[in-house]
Amino acid sequence: MAVTIYDVAREANVSMATVSRVVNGNQNVKPATRKKVLDCIERLGYRPNAVARGLASKKTTTVGVIVPDISISFYSELARGVADIATMYEYNIILSNSDERTVREVELIEDHLGKQVDGMIFMSDSISDEVRKEMATANIPIVLAGTLDVEKQLPSVNIDYEEAAYMAVKKLIDSGHKRIVFASGPFTRDINRASKKVGYIRALEEAGLPVEEELIIELDNSYDTAYQNWHRIAELPGKPNAIVATNDRIAVGILNGLRDNGLSVPEDYEIICFEHSNMARVVRPQLTSIVVPLYDLGAVAMRLLTKLMDGEEVSEEQVILPFRLEERDSMKK
């Protein structure tokens, strides 16, 4: 049997309340008593039971983090940002993978709520109605990280994806391209349909260029699929040779697909990538890219969550972080 607060109290000849005060840093304890208690704690190897504490105090100092897939570097970098700030504020993290399946997302939220997390960080390319409904039943704050809420209701931390896409496309247009392939993740996902694609179209229209449906290529978000689909781009009529990808996995997949089949970047194709996670950082040629501050997205989201959990007044719950376009070698100079 593990040693409890009672054992310490008995050993130190004080009440459990006093031990509790010492453990929780309450100042109303005479230094001598404090020392005596601390000694007993040390001697007995007492370790406070966070579960009992959680039950009594109704706070678990634990936050739930739901992520599509932690093995994808975009999410693992975000998660690291979340984790560091969580540590700073002494929260633990319960991490779960949803694979972006709505059913699973709902299950996980339910599950985390059952564990009595004090707050939650949620990541996905889209918020379904079911998820939205589930979140509404929660009595704890939930912050979206790198996740778009088209209804602009939920607290969130993002960059302006539409503007970023617009800027990427414009970059290509400015360097002379008139036909730009938009290699995107599923349009069933808000972030692609309602944001990045909108930016793509806006840039085109603003330049007086036609929106050609055949240049819009919908893929899933996997590297492998993008890799295998290089030829869909290569076989496009009129051979458009500029590509903007909605994320790293797609950009790098296409880049490698093209190169492994004898085509060159940027000579044959110019590519702009989105995100620039560690995965994209190591490929060559280095990718001209929208650099999303992944770590910061996670860190700021967690910081926002701490404020919400503490009941602090937050002036703006929809945080937009800056991004930048970095020119490297996947476009001609």
Added chain:
Amino acid sequence: MAVTIYDVAREANVSMATVSRVVNGNQNVKPATRKKVLDCIERLGYRPNAVARGLASKKTTTVGVIVPDISISFYSELARGVADIATMYEYNIILSNSDERTVREVELIEDHLGKQVDGMIFMSDSISDEVRKEMATANIPIVLAGTLDVEKQLPSVNIDYEEAAYMAVKKLIDSGHKRIVFASGPFTRDINRASKKVGYIRALEEAGLPVEEELIIELDNSYDTAYQNWHRIAELPGKPNAIVATNDRIAVGILNGLRDNGLSVPEDYEIICFEHSNMARVVRPQLTSIVVPLYDLGAVAMRLLTKLMDGEEVSEEQVILPFRLEERDSMKK
């Protein structure tokens, strides 16, 4: 106030014990009663409080996972394996980053134990005495994943790193190399000093080749450091042109450093990489490499942990998984 088991009991005109039985799938409940209770649960939106349950049952169905840095793909892929099996057995995961700092590792183990995790998965390149001592105070099973215990005491899941290093070096020797650079992570870490380096030396000696200290290059484990240190290899007397790296970050860092400075792989340098995580998978030329089954390492470790937590008899607590050497394009054919 959230709805409790009492509310459901009152609503259904049964005792809380009966509600508990229904919730926990105990068969000793008359179908009619069960249905009545289930209806009330549904109607009231009752959600069992896992914290209270944990306190009463002394099981939290939560396991702690301590990882050096989740944003490193090696670890995030291992973590995904752990998470999937955890989900399968209905465990949640508390994930924490240690940055491989002993002090932090000890703190985290203490912290997770306080949270009453039912078991733990631990990852690091070395197990310090402090960590070992801390683990000894735990009354729960702890399994090492991708983490070497030189004392062979703790339950663990690994590949045979020494044999893998031996095989990598032998591969280079067999293709004619006599001077092979060993680009390694810190030798303060067991996995490098007591295992991979041992394999390197064994291969050399077996081939009657001298062990040249100057060819053994100690780096930290970061991509950036390796990238910046390409010249240490390029400037080596006699220009050895075969390299074996102890992990992906080092291999890819050196590869890119070399290439960005006008050298070619495999023409100027032949490289064998270790791990082959997603990060290594996307670089070109594709790396001839020791392929470590990352996901499986995590999955098997978690499976082992479930057995240990269930008190099942385990025939072998030191699991060694197979690895393979895959030939690709960072060596001449």
Added chain:
DNA sequence: CTGAAAGCGCTAACAG
């Protein structure tokens, strides 16, 4: 098949 009752280990008033 069901209910009563005793905790699990700790926090948080409330007294003193």
Added chain:
DNA sequence: CTGTTAGCGCTTTCAG
């Protein structure tokens, strides 16, 4: 500055 006393919401005997 310290002790007493209720719970927190649930599991788990033990009876019946």
